[in-house]
Amino acid sequence: MEQVIHQPSATGVGLATAELILAVQEEFPLVCLKPCEPMEGEDIHLKAYLPIRLEERLAVQHRITEIALAVQDKHDVHVVVVAQPESEAQPDSA
Secondary structure, three states: OOOOOOOOOHHHHHHHHHHHHHHHHHHOOOOEEEEOOOOOOOOEEEEEEEOOOHHHHHHHHHHHHHHHHHHHHHHOOOEEEEEEEHHHOOOOOO
16 A cells, blocks of 8 residues: 655645744744754744743643644644743854
8 A cells, every 4th residue: 555645835834834933922922933954744843942941841832732733733734843941042053
């Protein structure tokens, strides 16, 4: 049996990414979103750096995952967003 691999359109991934970014920013106005190279099977992968304490990370990750799953279901893409304290952010390379 041949395996069918789902490949969303670039337009679909773009729309999903924009919606995801806006929804996360609405919920967490101080978020700094950074793109990551998607791993195999992922369409969108972001890190969400927030001014949170390490012990708050689980609750924030849970809410961000809810947002990501809603976008994922709506646009039929695989989304991963990882919440991180902003102290773990890497400086932008020039």
